[in-house]
Amino acid sequence: MRRIYLDNNATTQIATEVVEAMLPCFRESYGNASSVHWYGQEAKALMDKGRQQVATFLHAEPNEIVFTSGGTESDNLAIRGIVESVPGTGKHVITSQIEHHAVLHACQMLQKLGIKVTYAPVDAEGLVDPAEIEKSITPETVLISIMHSNNEIGTIQPVQEIGAIARARDIYFHTDAVQAAGKVPLDVEQMGVDLLSIAGHKFHAPKGVGALYIKKGTKIRPLLYGGAHERNRRAGTESIPHIVALGRAAELAMTEMENNTRRILELRDYCETEILRRVPHTFLNGSRTRRIPNTANIRFDQVESEALLINLDLAGVACSTGSACASGSIEPSHVLTALGLPPEQAFSSVRFSLSKFTTREEIDHVLNLLPEMVERLREKSPQHNKSFVMHAE
Numbered sequence: 001m002r003r004i005y006l007d008n009n010a011t012t013q014i015a016t017e018v019v020e021a022m023l024p025c026f027r028e029s030y031g032n033a034s035s036v037h038w039y040g041q042e043a044k045a046l047m048d049k050g051r052q053q054v055a056t057f058l059h060a061e062p063n064e065i066v067f068t069s070g071g072t073e074s075d076n077l078a079i080r081g082i083v084e085s086v087p088g089t090g091k092h093v094i095t096s097q098i099e100h101h102a103v104l105h106a107c108q109m110l111q112k113l114g115i116k117v118t119y120a121p122v123d124a125e126g127l128v129d130p131a132e133i134e135k136s137i138t139p140e141t142v143l144i145s146i147m148h149s150n151n152e153i154g155t156i157q158p159v160q161e162i163g164a165i166a167r168a169r170d171i172y173f174h175t176d177a178v179q180a181a182g183k184v185p186l187d188v189e190q191m192g193v194d195l196l197s198i199a200g201h202k203f204h205a206p207k208g209v210g211a212l213y214i215k216k217g218t219k220i221r222p223l224l225y226g227g228a229h230e231r232n233r234r235a236g237t238e239s240i241p242h243i244v245a246l247g248r249a250a251e252l253a254m255t256e257m258e259n260n261t262r263r264i265l266e267l268r269d270y271c272e273t274e275i276l277r278r279v280p281h282t283f284l285n286g287s288r289t290r291r292i293p294n295t296a297n298i299r300f301d302q303v304e305s306e307a308l309l310i311n312l313d314l315a316g317v318a319c320s321t322g323s324a325c326a327s328g329s330i331e332p333s334h335v336l337t338a339l340g341l342p343p344e345q346a347f348s349s350v351r352f353s354l355s356k357f358t359t360r361e362e363i364d365h366v367l368n369l370l371p372e373m374v375e376r377l378r379e380k381s382p383q384h385n386k387s388f389v390m391h392a393e
């Protein structure tokens with residue numbers, strides 16, 4: 001059966017160039033980057049190159065890049081690492097209601113330790129109001145953590161404005177840019193961030209590698225204790241194949257970004273416009289304009305999204321209801337709920353996320369399947385309302 005992958009916010013296909021860059025690290029260049037001999041030096045040179053590539057990608061300096069196992073670790077290191085390194089009691093953190101669970105659950109853990117956390121609301125498009133963040137600041141605020149782009153709806157936050165507020169108040173600012181990396185340009189200086197998380201598998205590198213940008217001079221307490229790797233910020237022998245892959249993926253993303261963005265944006269807009277046109281009672285969730293180019297989160301009223309996903313999967317089409325980490329959850333999406341959607345609408349929303357590998361033909365195939373599939377599901381739906389369907393015709 002023909003298979004179409006439209007779940008690129010969950011993870012992406014590894015680019016051939018990335019696989020090719022990694023392969024020699026398994027059989028030939030397998031040294032430990034901390035060893036003094038030739039093998040070690042070779043591994044260190046590969047690691048240095050990867051670090052330089054990631055630094056260039058983020059407009060940072062190589063010493064400001066710490067390699068991690070992915071987005072979750074980067075977020076945890078940023079949040080716990082900063083909060084635990086700042087002395088004093090009664091500390092306060094500001095984040096938003098629509099963060100990824102890697103941030104939300106790290107913050108909830110801090111609350112158990114007595115740290116106060118403010119979860120800033122978002123508007124109907126999923127945007128945080130910088131004035132709201134500013135109002136939430138107290139003399140105890142040590143960290144603001146607001147994501148760059150949302151994984152479910154793709155909304156891009158006013159990171160630069162929040163960065164300026166944080167800087168003026170001398171408060172650390174972290175952004176989770178896991179969904180932004182490879183999709184929009186990232187410049188840590190311009191955004192005014194002190195910490196920024198990325199994960200390789202969201203932009204055509206393998207799972208199990210990510211990075212945290214830590215601005216020069218920022219004190220951070222590590223999550224892991226052991227050797228002096230990563231300048232004492234992340235102990236453990238570095239995985240050279242993964243680092244090489246992350247560096248190569250970052251380099252590719254930079255050179256291809258302009259072309260890819262144009263193509264993906266065009267395809268995404270085509271896909272979205274046609275779904276909204278061909279399938280009655282469908283709506284876009286989140287912001288139409290302030291959005292990463294590959295994401296469309298669409299509500300199919302009176303359709304259970306899980307049923308739609310299963311039917312799409314049976315037809316060879318992979319997409320999702322939102323966060324891959326929360327799938328199977330019986331709770332409605334915390335992101336869609338924060339936008340103000342009632343549970344039944346949150347439960348009827350599907351995320352389509354494209355990549356550079358998505359083709360117009362694939363989108364056409366999905367567009368041809370969807371109207372009939374949705375109609376069939378609506379007829380079977382317990383909340384089905386005949387006049388609702390008839391009106392749509």
Ligand SMILES: Cc1ncc(COP(=O)(O)O)c(C=O)c1O
Nearest residue numbers: 070071072100102151178179199
């Ligand atoms: C916005 C965001 N942050 C963090 C993560 C966690 O990244 P990882 O799966 O690499 O741990 C994800 C993954 O879905 C994400 O979308």
